[in-house]
Amino acid sequence: MDSPNEGGAPPQISGERDLEKGFRAEHFWPSPSPSPRAPALVVSNSSKALIVSNSGKRFDQSGKKKYVRQVTGRYNDTELHLAAQKGDVAAVTEILGEIDEQMLKTLRVAEFDAGVAEIREAVVNEVNELGETALYIAAEKGFIDVMKELLPYSTREGIRMKNRSGFDPLHIAASRGHHDIVQLLLDHDPELTRQGHADIVKALLEMDRHLARKTDKKGQTALHMAVKGVSSAVVRLLLQADPAIVMLPDKFGNIALHIATRKKRAEIVIELLRLRDTNVNALTRDQKTTI
Template sequence: MASEIERGTGRDLEKGLIMTPEPSQNSTADPSPTPSPSSVPPALVLSNSGKRIDQAGKKKYVKQVTGRHNDTELHLAAQRGDLAAVRQILDDIDSQMVGTLSGAELDAEVAEVRVSVVNEVNELGETALFTAADRGHLEVVKELLKYSNKECLMKKNRSGFDALHIASSQGHHAIVQVLLDHDPGLSKTLGPSSATPLISASTRGHTAVVNELLAKDCSLIENTRTNGKNALHLAARQGHVEIVKALLDKDSQLARRTDKKGQTALHMAVKGQSCEVVRLLLEADAAIVMLPDKFGNTALHVATRKKRVEIVNELLMLRDTNVNALTRDHKTALDIAEDLPLSEESADIRDCLTRYGA
Protein backbone atom coordinates (compact mmCIF):
# COMPACT_ATOMS: atom_id res chain seq x y z
CA MET A 1 0.00 0.00 0.00
CA ALA A 2 1.64 3.19 -1.17
CA SER A 3 1.95 6.30 0.93
CA GLU A 4 0.03 9.56 0.54
CA ILE A 5 3.06 11.07 -1.24
CA GLU A 6 2.65 8.64 -4.09
CA ARG A 7 -1.15 8.51 -4.11
CA GLY A 8 -1.95 12.18 -4.57
CA THR A 9 -5.38 13.01 -5.92
CA GLY A 10 -5.10 10.52 -8.76
CA ARG A 11 -5.37 7.49 -6.50
CA ASP A 12 -8.53 5.47 -7.14
CA LEU A 13 -9.42 3.56 -3.99
CA GLU A 14 -12.20 1.69 -5.81
CA LYS A 15 -14.52 2.07 -2.83
CA GLY A 16 -17.51 0.90 -4.83
CA LEU A 17 -15.90 -2.31 -6.05
CA ILE A 18 -18.17 -5.32 -5.68
CA MET A 19 -16.13 -8.32 -4.71
CA THR A 20 -16.96 -11.78 -5.97
CA PRO A 21 -18.00 -14.11 -3.12
CA GLU A 22 -15.09 -16.26 -1.97
CA PRO A 23 -15.31 -20.02 -2.31
CA SER A 24 -15.04 -21.87 0.98
CA GLN A 25 -11.58 -23.04 2.03
CA ASN A 26 -13.10 -26.18 3.52
CA SER A 27 -14.19 -27.50 0.14
CA THR A 28 -12.24 -30.61 -0.73
CA ALA A 29 -13.39 -31.11 -4.31
CA ASP A 30 -14.52 -29.17 -7.33
CA PRO A 31 -18.30 -28.62 -7.53
CA SER A 32 -18.72 -31.02 -10.46
CA PRO A 33 -20.77 -34.28 -10.28
CA THR A 34 -20.21 -35.59 -6.77
CA PRO A 35 -17.60 -38.36 -6.81
CA SER A 36 -17.33 -41.05 -4.22
CA PRO A 37 -15.30 -40.03 -1.13
CA SER A 38 -12.71 -42.71 -1.78
CA SER A 39 -11.91 -41.42 -5.28
CA VAL A 40 -11.14 -37.80 -4.34
CA PRO A 41 -7.90 -36.94 -2.49
CA PRO A 42 -8.06 -34.06 -0.03
CA ALA A 43 -7.18 -30.68 -1.55
CA LEU A 44 -4.42 -28.49 -0.18
CA VAL A 45 -5.08 -24.80 0.44
CA LEU A 46 -2.07 -22.55 0.85
CA SER A 47 -2.78 -20.00 3.56
CA ASN A 48 -1.05 -17.06 1.90
CA SER A 49 -2.28 -17.13 -1.68
CA GLY A 50 -5.19 -19.50 -1.46
CA LYS A 51 -3.65 -21.70 -4.13
CA ARG A 52 -5.21 -25.14 -3.97
CA ILE A 53 -3.45 -28.14 -5.43
CA ASP A 54 -4.86 -31.65 -5.73
CA GLN A 55 -2.85 -34.81 -6.24
CA ALA A 56 -3.47 -34.74 -9.97
CA GLY A 57 -1.44 -31.55 -10.09
CA LYS A 58 -4.43 -29.38 -11.04
CA LYS A 59 -4.25 -25.90 -9.60
CA LYS A 60 -6.97 -23.51 -8.71
CA TYR A 61 -6.81 -20.14 -7.04
CA VAL A 62 -9.16 -19.38 -4.18
CA LYS A 63 -8.15 -15.83 -3.42
CA GLN A 64 -7.83 -15.18 0.30
CA VAL A 65 -7.70 -11.49 1.06
CA THR A 66 -7.84 -9.24 4.06
CA GLY A 67 -7.46 -5.56 4.93
CA ARG A 68 -8.94 -2.52 3.25
CA HIS A 69 -7.28 -3.12 -0.13
CA ASN A 70 -7.70 -6.89 -0.35
CA ASP A 71 -4.12 -7.56 0.67
CA THR A 72 -2.73 -11.07 0.98
CA GLU A 73 -0.80 -12.15 4.05
CA LEU A 74 2.38 -11.53 2.08
CA HIS A 75 1.36 -7.93 1.37
CA LEU A 76 0.72 -7.32 5.06
CA ALA A 77 4.05 -8.85 6.09
CA ALA A 78 5.84 -6.72 3.47
CA GLN A 79 4.03 -3.63 4.67
CA ARG A 80 5.22 -4.24 8.24
CA GLY A 81 8.75 -5.01 7.10
CA ASP A 82 8.42 -8.40 8.80
CA LEU A 83 11.17 -10.39 7.10
CA ALA A 84 10.60 -13.47 9.28
CA ALA A 85 6.92 -13.58 8.33
CA VAL A 86 7.73 -13.14 4.63
CA ARG A 87 10.17 -16.05 4.77
CA GLN A 88 7.72 -18.19 6.72
CA ILE A 89 4.94 -17.63 4.17
CA LEU A 90 7.23 -18.58 1.30
CA ASP A 91 8.82 -21.53 3.14
CA ASP A 92 5.40 -22.92 4.08
CA ILE A 93 4.68 -23.49 0.41
CA ASP A 94 7.32 -26.22 0.37
CA SER A 95 6.13 -27.95 3.53
CA GLN A 96 2.46 -27.81 2.52
CA MET A 97 3.17 -29.48 -0.81
CA VAL A 98 5.15 -32.41 0.57
CA GLY A 99 3.36 -35.59 -0.43
CA THR A 100 1.67 -34.13 -3.47
CA LEU A 101 4.74 -34.38 -5.73
CA SER A 102 8.38 -35.40 -5.40
CA GLY A 103 11.85 -34.73 -6.75
CA ALA A 104 12.37 -32.29 -9.57
CA GLU A 105 8.64 -32.09 -10.18
CA LEU A 106 8.09 -30.91 -6.61
CA ASP A 107 10.89 -28.35 -6.87
CA ALA A 108 9.47 -26.95 -10.11
CA GLU A 109 5.96 -26.78 -8.69
CA VAL A 110 7.10 -25.04 -5.49
CA ALA A 111 9.06 -22.50 -7.54
CA GLU A 112 6.02 -21.84 -9.73
CA VAL A 113 3.74 -21.34 -6.75
CA ARG A 114 6.20 -18.98 -5.04
CA VAL A 115 6.42 -16.82 -8.15
CA SER A 116 2.62 -16.74 -8.35
CA VAL A 117 2.33 -15.74 -4.70
CA VAL A 118 4.93 -12.97 -5.02
CA ASN A 119 3.33 -11.70 -8.24
CA GLU A 120 -0.14 -11.46 -6.73
CA VAL A 121 -1.58 -7.94 -6.57
CA ASN A 122 -4.03 -6.31 -4.21
CA GLU A 123 -6.99 -4.15 -5.19
CA LEU A 124 -4.64 -1.23 -5.92
CA GLY A 125 -2.53 -3.28 -8.32
CA GLU A 126 0.38 -3.47 -5.87
CA THR A 127 2.58 -6.51 -5.41
CA ALA A 128 4.23 -7.30 -2.09
CA LEU A 129 7.51 -6.14 -3.66
CA PHE A 130 5.96 -2.77 -4.48
CA THR A 131 4.67 -2.46 -0.92
CA ALA A 132 8.10 -3.20 0.57
CA ALA A 133 9.81 -0.77 -1.84
CA ASP A 134 7.29 1.94 -0.99
CA ARG A 135 7.76 1.50 2.76
CA GLY A 136 11.56 1.29 2.57
CA HIS A 137 11.95 -2.29 3.83
CA LEU A 138 15.27 -3.22 2.20
CA GLU A 139 15.66 -6.77 3.53
CA VAL A 140 12.12 -7.69 2.52
CA VAL A 141 12.79 -6.33 -0.98
CA LYS A 142 15.92 -8.50 -1.22
CA GLU A 143 13.98 -11.59 -0.15
CA LEU A 144 11.12 -11.02 -2.57
CA LEU A 145 13.50 -10.39 -5.46
CA LYS A 146 14.60 -14.03 -5.20
CA TYR A 147 11.15 -15.03 -6.44
CA SER A 148 10.24 -12.04 -8.62
CA ASN A 149 10.13 -12.44 -12.37
CA LYS A 150 10.37 -9.67 -14.96
CA GLU A 151 6.60 -9.23 -14.93
CA CYS A 152 6.61 -8.63 -11.18
CA LEU A 153 9.43 -6.08 -11.40
CA MET A 154 7.76 -4.14 -14.20
CA LYS A 155 4.23 -4.34 -12.81
CA LYS A 156 2.65 -0.95 -12.19
CA ASN A 157 0.03 -0.17 -9.61
CA ARG A 158 -3.20 1.58 -10.54
CA SER A 159 -1.49 4.96 -10.22
CA GLY A 160 1.13 3.95 -12.80
CA PHE A 161 4.16 3.37 -10.55
CA ASP A 162 6.38 0.29 -10.44
CA ALA A 163 8.62 -0.75 -7.54
CA LEU A 164 11.70 1.20 -8.66
CA HIS A 165 9.69 4.31 -9.42
CA ILE A 166 8.01 4.39 -6.02
CA ALA A 167 11.32 3.72 -4.24
CA SER A 168 12.90 6.58 -6.22
CA SER A 169 10.02 8.92 -5.43
CA GLN A 170 10.26 8.06 -1.73
CA GLY A 171 14.04 8.49 -1.65
CA HIS A 172 14.87 4.91 -0.62
CA HIS A 173 18.41 4.93 -2.01
CA ALA A 174 19.49 1.45 -0.89
CA ILE A 175 16.38 -0.12 -2.42
CA VAL A 176 16.95 1.77 -5.67
CA GLN A 177 20.50 0.36 -5.73
CA VAL A 178 19.31 -3.20 -5.20
CA LEU A 179 16.59 -2.97 -7.85
CA LEU A 180 18.93 -1.42 -10.42
CA ASP A 181 21.58 -4.05 -9.73
CA HIS A 182 18.91 -6.69 -10.32
CA ASP A 183 17.67 -5.07 -13.54
CA PRO A 184 19.25 -1.80 -14.81
CA GLY A 185 16.53 -1.50 -17.44
CA LEU A 186 14.01 -0.55 -14.76
CA SER A 187 15.42 2.99 -14.80
CA LYS A 188 13.75 3.61 -18.17
CA THR A 189 10.20 2.74 -17.14
CA LEU A 190 7.60 5.48 -17.40
CA GLY A 191 5.07 6.46 -14.76
CA PRO A 192 2.19 8.95 -14.78
CA SER A 193 2.56 11.70 -17.43
CA SER A 194 5.63 9.82 -18.75
CA ALA A 195 7.66 10.70 -15.66
CA THR A 196 10.76 8.56 -15.15
CA PRO A 197 12.23 7.54 -11.78
CA LEU A 198 14.90 10.22 -12.35
CA ILE A 199 12.28 12.92 -12.87
CA SER A 200 10.37 11.89 -9.75
CA ALA A 201 13.51 11.75 -7.61
CA SER A 202 14.69 15.12 -8.96
CA THR A 203 11.34 16.73 -8.22
CA ARG A 204 11.31 15.44 -4.66
CA GLY A 205 14.92 16.35 -3.91
CA HIS A 206 16.42 12.89 -3.42
CA THR A 207 20.03 13.62 -4.39
CA ALA A 208 21.48 10.17 -3.62
CA VAL A 209 18.82 8.49 -5.75
CA VAL A 210 19.43 10.93 -8.61
CA ASN A 211 23.16 10.21 -8.51
CA GLU A 212 22.51 6.46 -8.46
CA LEU A 213 20.25 6.63 -11.50
CA LEU A 214 22.67 8.87 -13.41
CA ALA A 215 25.55 6.52 -12.60
CA LYS A 216 23.62 3.65 -14.17
CA ASP A 217 22.51 5.59 -17.25
CA CYS A 218 23.30 9.27 -17.83
CA SER A 219 21.07 9.32 -20.93
CA LEU A 220 18.10 9.47 -18.55
CA ILE A 221 18.52 13.26 -18.46
CA GLU A 222 17.02 13.39 -21.97
CA ASN A 223 13.63 12.08 -20.86
CA THR A 224 10.76 14.51 -20.42
CA ARG A 225 7.25 14.43 -19.06
CA THR A 226 4.33 14.80 -21.44
CA ASN A 227 4.46 18.58 -20.87
CA GLY A 228 8.07 18.65 -22.06
CA LYS A 229 9.65 19.28 -18.66
CA ASN A 230 12.81 17.35 -17.86
CA ALA A 231 14.48 16.56 -14.54
CA LEU A 232 16.35 19.89 -14.55
CA HIS A 233 13.17 21.91 -15.04
CA LEU A 234 11.59 20.27 -12.00
CA ALA A 235 14.64 20.29 -9.74
CA ALA A 236 15.20 23.97 -10.57
CA ARG A 237 11.59 24.85 -9.78
CA GLN A 238 11.89 23.25 -6.35
CA GLY A 239 15.29 24.79 -5.61
CA HIS A 240 17.18 21.51 -5.24
CA VAL A 241 20.72 22.87 -5.55
CA GLU A 242 22.71 19.61 -5.42
CA ILE A 243 20.47 17.93 -7.97
CA VAL A 244 20.74 20.89 -10.34
CA LYS A 245 24.54 20.62 -10.01
CA ALA A 246 24.47 16.88 -10.70
CA LEU A 247 22.32 17.27 -13.80
CA LEU A 248 24.34 20.15 -15.23
CA ASP A 249 27.56 18.21 -14.60
CA LYS A 250 26.23 15.55 -16.95
CA ASP A 251 25.27 18.06 -19.66
CA SER A 252 25.47 21.83 -19.27
CA GLN A 253 23.38 22.25 -22.44
CA LEU A 254 20.44 20.88 -20.50
CA ALA A 255 19.96 24.47 -19.31
CA ARG A 256 18.81 25.42 -22.84
CA ARG A 257 16.17 22.72 -23.21
CA THR A 258 12.61 24.02 -23.31
CA ASP A 259 9.28 22.52 -22.37
CA LYS A 260 6.11 22.74 -24.46
CA LYS A 261 5.55 26.32 -23.26
CA GLY A 262 9.05 27.30 -24.36
CA GLN A 263 10.29 27.56 -20.78
CA THR A 264 13.87 26.79 -19.84
CA ALA A 265 14.96 25.59 -16.41
CA LEU A 266 15.78 29.25 -15.66
CA HIS A 267 12.15 30.23 -16.23
CA MET A 268 11.24 27.56 -13.70
CA ALA A 269 13.95 28.54 -11.22
CA VAL A 270 12.93 32.21 -11.04
CA LYS A 271 9.44 31.14 -10.02
CA GLY A 272 11.03 29.64 -6.91
CA GLN A 273 13.11 31.12 -4.12
CA SER A 274 16.64 29.86 -4.74
CA CYS A 275 19.12 32.43 -6.03
CA GLU A 276 21.79 29.73 -5.90
CA VAL A 277 19.96 27.62 -8.47
CA VAL A 278 19.56 30.70 -10.68
CA ARG A 279 23.32 31.32 -10.46
CA LEU A 280 24.14 27.70 -11.32
CA LEU A 281 22.01 27.86 -14.45
CA LEU A 282 23.50 31.19 -15.54
CA GLU A 283 27.02 29.89 -14.93
CA ALA A 284 26.22 26.99 -17.25
CA ASP A 285 24.99 29.36 -19.98
CA ALA A 286 24.53 33.08 -19.29
CA ALA A 287 22.79 33.66 -22.62
CA ILE A 288 19.68 31.79 -21.47
CA VAL A 289 18.71 34.89 -19.48
CA MET A 290 17.23 36.36 -22.67
CA LEU A 291 15.56 33.25 -24.04
CA PRO A 292 11.80 33.93 -24.24
CA ASP A 293 9.05 31.42 -23.69
CA LYS A 294 6.15 31.09 -26.14
CA PHE A 295 4.56 34.23 -24.72
CA GLY A 296 7.75 36.26 -25.01
CA ASN A 297 8.52 36.18 -21.29
CA THR A 298 12.19 36.22 -20.36
CA ALA A 299 13.30 35.12 -16.90
CA LEU A 300 13.17 38.78 -15.81
CA HIS A 301 9.50 39.08 -16.75
CA VAL A 302 8.67 35.91 -14.82
CA ALA A 303 10.69 36.87 -11.73
CA THR A 304 9.03 40.29 -11.71
CA ARG A 305 5.56 38.80 -11.96
CA LYS A 306 6.40 36.42 -9.08
CA LYS A 307 7.80 39.33 -7.00
CA ARG A 308 11.19 37.66 -6.50
CA VAL A 309 13.19 40.74 -5.48
CA GLU A 310 16.54 39.03 -4.90
CA ILE A 311 16.32 37.08 -8.15
CA VAL A 312 15.39 40.21 -10.14
CA ASN A 313 18.55 41.85 -8.76
CA GLU A 314 20.59 38.78 -9.71
CA LEU A 315 19.33 38.85 -13.29
CA LEU A 316 19.89 42.58 -13.73
CA MET A 317 23.56 42.26 -12.77
CA LEU A 318 24.16 40.19 -15.91
CA ARG A 319 25.53 42.00 -18.95
CA ASP A 320 23.26 39.95 -21.23
CA THR A 321 20.04 41.08 -19.57
CA ASN A 322 17.90 43.54 -21.53
CA VAL A 323 15.82 45.32 -18.90
CA ASN A 324 13.44 46.66 -21.56
CA ALA A 325 12.76 43.40 -23.41
CA LEU A 326 9.14 43.06 -24.54
CA THR A 327 6.73 40.18 -24.17
CA ARG A 328 4.39 39.22 -27.02
CA ASP A 329 1.80 41.59 -25.60
CA HIS A 330 4.42 44.38 -25.63
CA LYS A 331 5.09 44.62 -21.90
CA THR A 332 8.42 45.29 -20.22
CA ALA A 333 9.30 43.99 -16.77
CA LEU A 334 8.58 47.51 -15.45
CA ASP A 335 5.10 47.42 -17.00
CA ILE A 336 4.47 44.15 -15.18
CA ALA A 337 5.83 45.57 -11.92
CA GLU A 338 3.58 48.62 -12.16
CA ASP A 339 0.54 46.37 -12.58
CA LEU A 340 1.34 44.47 -9.38
CA PRO A 341 -0.61 45.21 -6.18
CA LEU A 342 1.24 47.72 -4.02
CA SER A 343 3.59 45.98 -1.61
CA GLU A 344 7.14 46.24 -0.32
CA GLU A 345 8.29 43.65 -2.86
CA SER A 346 6.67 45.31 -5.87
CA ALA A 347 8.06 48.71 -4.82
CA ASP A 348 11.57 47.26 -4.46
CA ILE A 349 11.35 45.64 -7.89
CA ARG A 350 10.20 48.88 -9.55
CA ASP A 351 13.10 50.76 -7.94
CA CYS A 352 15.57 48.10 -9.00
CA LEU A 353 14.34 48.04 -12.61
CA THR A 354 14.48 51.83 -12.79
CA ARG A 355 18.08 51.86 -11.51
CA TYR A 356 19.07 49.53 -14.33
CA GLY A 357 17.51 51.72 -17.03
CA ALA A 358 13.88 50.62 -17.27
Protein backbone atom coordinates in the same frame (compact mmCIF):
# COMPACT_ATOMS: atom_id res chain seq x y z
CA MET B 1 -3.16 -16.85 -6.18
CA ASP B 2 -6.70 -18.29 -5.94
CA SER B 3 -8.85 -17.71 -2.91
CA PRO B 4 -8.53 -20.62 -0.39
CA ASN B 5 -12.32 -20.96 -0.39
CA GLU B 6 -13.20 -20.58 -4.05
CA GLY B 7 -16.62 -19.04 -4.58
CA GLY B 8 -16.89 -17.67 -1.05
CA ALA B 9 -15.17 -15.35 1.40
CA PRO B 10 -11.66 -16.51 2.45
CA PRO B 11 -11.50 -18.08 5.91
CA GLN B 12 -10.16 -16.10 8.83
CA ILE B 13 -6.47 -16.73 9.37
CA SER B 14 -4.95 -16.43 12.81
CA GLY B 15 -2.81 -13.33 13.03
CA GLU B 16 -4.49 -11.47 10.13
CA ARG B 17 -4.98 -8.39 12.31
CA ASP B 18 -1.25 -8.30 12.97
CA LEU B 19 -0.65 -8.45 9.22
CA GLU B 20 -2.91 -5.47 8.60
CA LYS B 21 -1.04 -3.52 11.28
CA GLY B 22 2.15 -3.95 9.32
CA PHE B 23 3.82 -6.89 11.11
CA ARG B 24 5.94 -9.39 9.23
CA ALA B 25 3.92 -11.64 6.95
CA GLU B 26 6.15 -14.49 5.81
CA HIS B 27 3.86 -17.07 7.43
CA PHE B 28 1.00 -15.91 5.20
CA TRP B 29 2.86 -15.34 1.93
CA PRO B 30 6.37 -16.84 2.12
CA SER B 31 9.20 -14.83 0.62
CA PRO B 32 9.70 -15.92 -2.98
CA SER B 33 12.66 -18.13 -3.82
CA PRO B 34 15.08 -16.83 -6.45
CA SER B 35 13.97 -19.45 -9.01
CA PRO B 36 11.36 -19.70 -10.23
CA ARG B 37 10.22 -16.17 -9.44
CA ALA B 38 7.01 -16.11 -7.44
CA PRO B 39 4.16 -14.06 -8.90
CA ALA B 40 4.71 -10.40 -8.04
CA LEU B 41 1.01 -9.65 -8.07
CA VAL B 42 -1.70 -11.39 -6.11
CA VAL B 43 -5.25 -10.24 -6.74
CA SER B 44 -7.98 -11.95 -4.74
CA ASN B 45 -11.21 -12.94 -6.47
CA SER B 46 -13.08 -12.26 -3.23
CA SER B 47 -16.04 -9.94 -3.62
CA LYS B 48 -14.71 -8.01 -0.64
CA ALA B 49 -11.31 -6.90 -1.86
CA LEU B 50 -8.56 -6.88 -4.40
CA ILE B 51 -5.24 -7.54 -2.69
CA VAL B 52 -2.03 -6.48 -4.39
CA SER B 53 0.62 -8.13 -2.27
CA ASN B 54 3.75 -6.71 -3.82
CA SER B 55 2.66 -3.09 -3.42
CA GLY B 56 1.15 -3.69 -0.01
CA LYS B 57 -2.17 -2.15 -0.99
CA ARG B 58 -5.63 -3.65 -0.47
CA PHE B 59 -8.35 -2.08 -2.56
CA ASP B 60 -11.90 -2.77 -1.39
CA GLN B 61 -15.11 -1.88 -3.12
CA SER B 62 -15.87 0.96 -0.72
CA GLY B 63 -12.82 2.77 -2.08
CA LYS B 64 -10.89 2.51 1.17
CA LYS B 65 -7.29 1.32 1.25
CA LYS B 66 -5.75 -0.81 3.96
CA TYR B 67 -2.06 -1.32 4.36
CA VAL B 68 -0.78 -4.88 4.11
CA ARG B 69 2.98 -5.32 4.31
CA GLN B 70 4.55 -8.03 2.18
CA VAL B 71 8.10 -8.77 3.29
CA THR B 72 10.30 -9.90 0.41
CA GLY B 73 13.72 -8.41 1.10
CA ARG B 74 16.16 -7.09 3.65
CA TYR B 75 14.48 -3.69 3.87
CA ASN B 76 10.89 -4.82 3.25
CA ASP B 77 11.56 -4.54 -0.46
CA THR B 78 8.89 -5.48 -2.97
CA GLU B 79 9.49 -7.71 -5.97
CA LEU B 80 9.84 -4.54 -8.03
CA HIS B 81 12.57 -3.18 -5.71
CA LEU B 82 14.51 -6.43 -6.08
CA ALA B 83 14.17 -6.44 -9.87
CA ALA B 84 15.41 -2.84 -10.01
CA GLN B 85 18.32 -3.73 -7.73
CA LYS B 86 19.46 -6.35 -10.26
CA GLY B 87 18.74 -4.22 -13.32
CA ASP B 88 16.39 -6.98 -14.47
CA VAL B 89 14.33 -5.23 -17.14
CA ALA B 90 12.50 -8.42 -18.08
CA ALA B 91 11.34 -8.92 -14.49
CA VAL B 92 10.21 -5.28 -14.23
CA THR B 93 8.21 -5.63 -17.44
CA GLU B 94 6.71 -8.92 -16.23
CA ILE B 95 5.66 -7.44 -12.89
CA LEU B 96 3.92 -4.51 -14.56
CA GLY B 97 2.33 -6.83 -17.13
CA GLU B 98 0.91 -9.09 -14.43
CA ILE B 99 -1.19 -6.19 -13.21
CA ASP B 100 -3.05 -6.12 -16.53
CA GLU B 101 -3.42 -9.90 -16.59
CA GLN B 102 -4.74 -10.22 -13.05
CA MET B 103 -7.03 -7.21 -13.23
CA LEU B 104 -8.65 -8.54 -16.42
CA LYS B 105 -9.77 -11.54 -14.36
CA THR B 106 -11.44 -9.44 -11.69
CA LEU B 107 -12.77 -6.23 -13.25
CA ARG B 108 -15.30 -5.35 -15.90
CA VAL B 109 -13.96 -3.59 -19.00
CA ALA B 110 -15.29 -0.21 -17.87
CA GLU B 111 -13.35 -0.50 -14.60
CA PHE B 112 -10.18 -1.94 -16.09
CA ASP B 113 -8.23 1.15 -17.17
CA ALA B 114 -8.79 3.08 -13.94
CA GLY B 115 -8.15 0.03 -11.79
CA VAL B 116 -4.92 -0.91 -13.53
CA ALA B 117 -3.63 2.67 -13.43
CA GLU B 118 -4.30 2.96 -9.70
CA ILE B 119 -2.65 -0.32 -8.79
CA ARG B 120 0.31 0.13 -11.14
CA GLU B 121 0.94 3.55 -9.60
CA ALA B 122 0.83 2.03 -6.10
CA VAL B 123 3.25 -0.73 -7.10
CA VAL B 124 5.80 1.53 -8.80
CA ASN B 125 5.79 4.22 -6.10
CA GLU B 126 5.95 1.87 -3.11
CA VAL B 127 8.87 2.61 -0.76
CA ASN B 128 10.93 0.21 1.31
CA GLU B 129 12.12 0.80 4.88
CA LEU B 130 14.88 3.10 3.57
CA GLY B 131 12.33 5.35 1.89
CA GLU B 132 13.45 4.20 -1.55
CA THR B 133 11.27 3.50 -4.57
CA ALA B 134 12.28 1.06 -7.29
CA LEU B 135 13.01 4.14 -9.42
CA TYR B 136 15.47 5.43 -6.83
CA ILE B 137 17.28 2.09 -6.73
CA ALA B 138 17.55 1.98 -10.53
CA ALA B 139 18.86 5.56 -10.57
CA GLU B 140 21.49 4.72 -7.96
CA LYS B 141 22.63 1.62 -9.83
CA GLY B 142 22.66 3.31 -13.22
CA PHE B 143 20.10 0.98 -14.83
CA ILE B 144 18.66 3.33 -17.44
CA ASP B 145 16.52 0.67 -19.16
CA VAL B 146 14.77 -0.06 -15.86
CA MET B 147 14.27 3.68 -15.38
CA LYS B 148 12.56 3.91 -18.78
CA GLU B 149 10.14 1.15 -17.77
CA LEU B 150 9.27 2.77 -14.43
CA LEU B 151 9.07 6.47 -15.28
CA PRO B 152 5.73 6.33 -17.15
CA TYR B 153 4.10 5.02 -13.97
CA SER B 154 6.01 7.14 -11.44
CA THR B 155 4.11 9.97 -9.79
CA ARG B 156 5.57 13.44 -9.52
CA GLU B 157 5.93 12.90 -5.79
CA GLY B 158 7.60 9.54 -6.35
CA ILE B 159 10.20 11.03 -8.68
CA ARG B 160 11.04 13.78 -6.18
CA MET B 161 10.81 11.66 -3.03
CA LYS B 162 13.87 11.74 -0.77
CA ASN B 163 15.05 8.64 1.04
CA ARG B 164 16.07 8.59 4.70
CA SER B 165 19.50 9.94 3.80
CA GLY B 166 17.95 12.97 2.09
CA PHE B 167 18.70 11.89 -1.49
CA ASP B 168 16.20 11.77 -4.34
CA PRO B 169 16.68 9.87 -7.65
CA LEU B 170 18.13 12.91 -9.45
CA HIS B 171 20.65 13.64 -6.70
CA ILE B 172 21.80 10.04 -6.28
CA ALA B 173 22.22 9.59 -10.04
CA ALA B 174 24.34 12.73 -10.27
CA SER B 175 26.47 11.77 -7.27
CA ARG B 176 27.15 8.37 -8.87
CA GLY B 177 28.12 9.97 -12.19
CA HIS B 178 25.14 8.57 -14.09
CA HIS B 179 24.73 11.58 -16.38
CA ASP B 180 22.49 9.70 -18.83
CA ILE B 181 19.99 9.06 -16.03
CA VAL B 182 20.20 12.67 -14.82
CA GLN B 183 19.36 13.80 -18.34
CA LEU B 184 16.53 11.25 -18.58
CA LEU B 185 14.99 12.56 -15.35
CA LEU B 186 15.30 16.18 -16.45
CA ASP B 187 13.74 15.35 -19.83
CA HIS B 188 10.84 13.68 -18.03
CA ASP B 189 10.40 16.45 -15.45
CA PRO B 190 12.26 19.67 -16.39
CA GLU B 191 11.02 21.39 -13.22
CA LEU B 192 13.44 19.26 -11.20
CA THR B 193 15.94 22.07 -11.94
CA ARG B 194 14.05 24.38 -9.62
CA GLN B 195 14.70 22.14 -6.63
CA GLY B 196 18.06 23.78 -6.10
CA HIS B 197 20.59 21.02 -6.78
CA ALA B 198 23.52 23.31 -7.58
CA ASP B 199 25.96 20.38 -7.61
CA ILE B 200 23.86 18.56 -10.19
CA VAL B 201 23.54 21.62 -12.41
CA LYS B 202 27.29 22.21 -12.21
CA ALA B 203 28.04 18.60 -13.17
CA LEU B 204 25.68 18.76 -16.14
CA LEU B 205 27.07 22.03 -17.41
CA GLU B 206 30.61 20.71 -17.16
CA MET B 207 29.49 17.80 -19.30
CA ASP B 208 27.74 20.02 -21.87
CA ARG B 209 27.48 23.80 -21.53
CA HIS B 210 24.88 23.90 -24.31
CA LEU B 211 22.38 22.27 -21.98
CA ALA B 212 21.62 25.76 -20.66
CA ARG B 213 19.89 26.50 -23.99
CA LYS B 214 17.84 23.32 -24.16
CA THR B 215 14.09 23.96 -24.05
CA ASP B 216 11.05 21.88 -23.16
CA LYS B 217 7.71 21.72 -24.98
CA LYS B 218 6.74 25.09 -23.47
CA GLY B 219 9.92 26.69 -24.76
CA GLN B 220 11.31 26.99 -21.24
CA THR B 221 15.03 26.75 -20.54
CA ALA B 222 16.62 25.51 -17.33
CA LEU B 223 16.84 29.19 -16.31
CA HIS B 224 13.06 29.60 -16.65
CA MET B 225 12.70 26.65 -14.29
CA ALA B 226 15.42 27.76 -11.88
CA VAL B 227 13.99 31.24 -11.31
CA LYS B 228 10.76 29.66 -10.05
CA GLY B 229 12.74 28.18 -7.19
CA VAL B 230 14.74 29.76 -4.41
CA SER B 231 18.33 28.87 -5.33
CA SER B 232 20.34 31.88 -6.49
CA ALA B 233 23.35 29.56 -6.81
CA VAL B 234 21.66 27.53 -9.56
CA VAL B 235 20.67 30.71 -11.39
CA ARG B 236 24.26 32.01 -11.23
CA LEU B 237 25.64 28.74 -12.60
CA LEU B 238 23.29 28.84 -15.58
CA LEU B 239 24.03 32.49 -16.34
CA GLN B 240 27.78 31.90 -16.08
CA ALA B 241 27.49 29.08 -18.61
CA ASP B 242 25.62 31.27 -21.12
CA PRO B 243 24.68 34.85 -20.14
CA ALA B 244 22.60 35.29 -23.31
CA ILE B 245 19.94 32.87 -22.06
CA VAL B 246 18.67 35.64 -19.79
CA MET B 247 16.76 37.01 -22.80
CA LEU B 248 15.51 33.75 -24.28
CA PRO B 249 11.68 33.76 -24.25
CA ASP B 250 9.40 30.78 -23.75
CA LYS B 251 6.51 30.23 -26.16
CA PHE B 252 4.45 32.85 -24.29
CA GLY B 253 7.20 35.46 -24.59
CA ASN B 254 8.29 35.24 -20.94
CA ILE B 255 11.96 35.79 -20.25
CA ALA B 256 13.39 34.67 -16.92
CA LEU B 257 12.86 38.12 -15.39
CA HIS B 258 9.12 38.00 -16.09
CA ILE B 259 8.84 34.77 -14.13
CA ALA B 260 11.15 35.78 -11.28
CA THR B 261 9.22 39.02 -10.64
CA ARG B 262 5.91 37.22 -10.88
CA LYS B 263 7.11 34.68 -8.31
CA LYS B 264 8.52 37.50 -6.13
CA ARG B 265 12.02 35.98 -6.02
CA ALA B 266 13.84 39.16 -4.95
CA GLU B 267 17.36 37.69 -4.75
CA ILE B 268 17.02 36.04 -8.13
CA VAL B 269 15.66 39.24 -9.70
CA ILE B 270 18.81 41.01 -8.49
CA GLU B 271 20.96 38.30 -10.11
CA LEU B 272 19.17 38.76 -13.42
CA LEU B 273 19.40 42.56 -13.33
CA ARG B 274 23.18 42.39 -12.94
CA LEU B 275 23.54 41.25 -16.54
CA ARG B 276 23.90 43.91 -19.21
CA ASP B 277 21.79 41.89 -21.63
CA THR B 278 18.73 41.95 -19.36
CA ASN B 279 16.02 44.16 -20.83
CA VAL B 280 13.53 45.25 -18.16
CA ASN B 281 11.25 46.58 -20.93
CA ALA B 282 10.82 43.19 -22.59
CA LEU B 283 7.19 42.34 -23.32
CA THR B 284 5.39 39.03 -23.29
CA ARG B 285 3.01 38.07 -26.09
CA ASP B 286 0.14 39.59 -24.14
CA GLN B 287 2.15 42.80 -23.71
CA LYS B 288 3.11 42.40 -20.06
CA THR B 289 6.33 44.00 -18.81
CA THR B 290 8.84 42.44 -16.47
CA ILE B 291 8.06 44.79 -13.56
